Structure formats: structure tokens, C-alpha cells
Amino acid sequence: xxxxxxxxxxxxxxxxxxxxxxxxxxxxxxxxxxxxxxxxxxxxxxxxxxxxxxxxxxxxxxxxxxxxxxxxxxxxxxxxxxxxxxxxxxxxxxxxxxxxxxxxxxxxxxxxx
Amino acid sequence: xxxxxxxxxxxxxxxxxxxxxxxxxxxxxxxxxxxxxxxxxxxxxxxxxxxxxxxxxxxxxxxxxxxxxxxxxxxxxxxxxxxxxxxxxxxxxxxxxxxxxxxxxxxxxxx
Numbered sequence: 001x002x003x004x005x006x007x008x009x010x011x012x013x014x015x016x017x018x019x020x021x022x023x024x025x026x027x028x029x030x031x032x033x034x035x036x037x038x039x040x041x042x043x044x045x046x047x048x049x050x051x052x053x054x055x056x057x058x059x060x061x062x063x064x065x066x067x068x069x070x071x072x073x074x075x076x077x078x079x080x081x082x083x084x085x086x087x088x089x090x091x092x093x094x095x096x097x098x099x100x101x102x103x104x105x106x107x108x109x110x111x112x113x
Numbered sequence: 114x115x116x117x118x119x120x121x122x123x124x125x126x127x128x129x130x131x132x133x134x135x136x137x138x139x140x141x142x143x144x145x146x147x148x149x150x151x152x153x154x155x156x157x158x159x160x161x162x163x164x165x166x167x168x169x170x171x172x173x174x175x176x177x178x179x180x181x182x183x184x185x186x187x188x189x190x191x192x193x194x195x196x197x198x199x200x201x202x203x204x205x206x207x208x209x210x211x212x213x214x215x216x217x218x219x220x221x222x223x224x
Binding site: 042043058 | 145147149153154155156157158159160198200202211212213214216217
């Protein structure tokens with residue numbers, strides 16, 4: 001019973017391709033996030049959705065487009081992949097309450113060649 | 114504004130103590146602490162809300178000084194399982210404000 005599940009776990013693709021990463025949470029959380037972790041382990045927020053509504057959209061290239069069909073799902077589509085997109089992408093979720101931490105998915109390691 | 118963690122890395126022997134600091138240049142609403150083991154996802158340890166409280170989690174505790182915009186994580190009598198990278202995350206506003214992570218502190222506990 002994985003709380004936050006991401007697929008795929010590994011993704012190797014060529015430059016210029018389009019790919020998607022899926023995320024689902026079964027915790028009943030209201031808010032979901034996408035974070036990017038680079039090779040230096042820096043965790044940077046990309047997007048946040050609260051009950052399917054986009055509430056945080058950091059300075060991310062337009063090639064990245066999140067979609068939340070319902071509050072349990074948050075997918076990330078990336079167009080025209082570039083070498084610099086190689087990283088580990090983490091989905092996370094949390095309740096809309098101050099006392100709650102984030103639950104992270106296991107991550108998707110994206111390698112662009 | 115990314116919070117700054119110190120030290121960047123710590124090597125300990127089992128049973129030793131460690132302190133990891135997290136400092137922000139902005140007013141903070143809350144501070145989160147996470148631990149990430151190699152190849153795994155970050156795991157939530159605890160959250161501290163403004164009010165200067167100290168919280169505990171087994172032999173790991175933390176404090177939050179909102180006036181100084183700082184938080185510290187205390188690891189007591191460290192165990193091998195404490196090894197990993199510790200991240201603080203800071204939030205400058207309410208419960209839907211973005212959580213910004215520090216650069217991480219790598220902790221290695223040796224037998």
C-alpha cells in the first residue's frame with residue numbers, strides 16, 4: 001500500500017523526446033507537489049496543486065506542464081527534453097494543515113542522452 | 114530565498130552527538146526537517162511552527178528560534194541508521210506557502 005507512488009522509477013530517453021511521469025497518492029491529502037533534485041542533491045520546488053488548482057508555479061520552462069485530473073493524481077509532462085532536464089523528480093503530498101509534513105514518492109530518475 | 118544549512122557534512126562514531134543548523138534570511142512560518150538515505154525519497158522527521166518550541170522524535174529533536182530565523186536539529190547518541198542527508202525546509206507563509214529546502218547536510222555514522 002504505497003502512500004505516494006510514481007511511475008516510472010527510471011526513464012532514459014533521447015534529447016527532443018516528450019515524456020510523462022505519473023503520481024498518485026492514497027493518503028487523502030489536499031495538496032500535491034513536484035520537486036526536482038539535481039546531482040548536487042538540491043531539492044527545488046517546481047509546482048504545487050491544491051485540490052486540482054495550481055497554486056505554485058516556479059520559474060520552470062514552459063516545456064514542463066503539470067496536470068491534476070483529481071486531487072489524488074498529479075502528472076508531469078515534459079516536452080522537447082534537454083540534457084539539463086536529467087535529474088530525479090519527486091512527487092510529494094501533504095494535508096492543508098500546518099502541522100503536517102510532506103510524504104514523498106520514491107522518485108523518478110530521468111536521464112536524457 | 115534558500116535557507117543555509119551548516120555544517121555541510123559530519124562524520125561521527127556511533128554514540129556521538131551532532132547538531133545541524135538551518136538559517137534563513139526571511140521571516141519563517143514553519144521549519145520542516147527531513148532525512149534522505151542514498152537512492153531513496155526524503156522522509157519527514159518533524160515540523161516546528163513559530164513559537165520557539167522544541168520537538169522530539171526518538172533521540173532526534175529540534176528547536177526553532179523564529180526571532181533569529183533559525184532552527185537546529187539535535188541527534189543524540191547517534192546510530193548507524195542515522196546516516197543520510199538531512200534537509201531543512203522553510204516556509205515563509207501559511208499552510209499553502211512553498212517549502213524551500215536547504216542544500217542538505219550529509220551525516221555519516223561509523224561503527
